[in-house]
Every structure is written in C-alpha cells, then in structure tokens.
Amino acid sequence: MKIITVGRSAENNIILFDDKVSGKHASLTLTNNNEFYVQDFNSTNGTFVNDHKISNEPFRLMPQDIVKIGQTVIPWQTYLSEEFKPQNIFEDNKPEMNKEKLKN
Numbered sequence: 001m002k003i004i005t006v007g008r009s010a011e012n013n014i015i016l017f018d019d020k021v022s023g024k025h026a027s028l029t030l031t032n033n034n035e036f037y038v039q040d041f042n043s044t045n046g047t048f049v050n051d052h053k054i055s056n057e058p059f060r061l062m063p064q065d066i067v068k069i070g071q072t073v074i075p076w077q078t079y080l081s082e083e084f085k086p087q088n089i090f091e092d093n094k095p096e097m098n099k100e101k102l103k104n
Contacts, residue, residue, distance in 0.1 A: 002030040006069055007041075020045045020070030029058060036061040036076070045070055 004013040009023035016025070022043035029037045037058035040047035047054050048068040049061070061067065067074040 001032055004028045016070060016072050018070040018072050021072065022070075025069055028061075038067055043069075 005024060005027050006012055006014045006016060006021075007023050007025040008016060008018065008021045012024065014028075022041070022045070024041050025043045026041055026047045027039050029039065031037070037060050038047060038049065038054065039058045040054055040056050042056055049059055049065050051066075051068075061076050063077055065076040067076055
C-alpha cells in the first residue's frame, strides 16, 4: 500500500498552492489490489469527487472521476490493464549504429 498526502504545508507529498486547501487536506492511497482511494482529513473546505463532497472515510476512485481539492481540479485516470500502460515506443525499435558510416 502506498499513501500520498495532499495539502498546502511542506510536509505533504503533493503541495498545492491554493488558499482553499488545508495544511494537511487529504490523502490518495494505492492499495495492494491496485485500487485508488481518496480520503479527506476533516479539511475546512472539503474534498469532492464528481461535485459530491466526500466524508472522512476512504472513497474509491474510478477512471474518469474528477477530484476537487480546494480550487484544484484533478481529472482521475487509471490504467485498466497492462496493454494500456505507457510504454517506451523506442524500446523495440532502437536504431542500429552503422560503424562504417561513422568512420567516414
């Protein structure tokens, strides 16, 4: 499990320069099952998913959700399977070096 804290203060993993964000506002959690959750930390202005204020309990994020922390909007997207993960398109197509041409 990986937990990332979000807020205005420097001790957070993600620092938002937004007056509507609390010092320690919320967290994003990636579970061992590759599920993502957002949780509000009793922030002053709340955390919203798809324009609905969430409680202080973990809320599971789905692809296409819109997370709003303060005035900061985060369009949420996750990769659903291995074939959709970003890949290095040059990995298999590395140009071969022609040493003869380099000598000339």
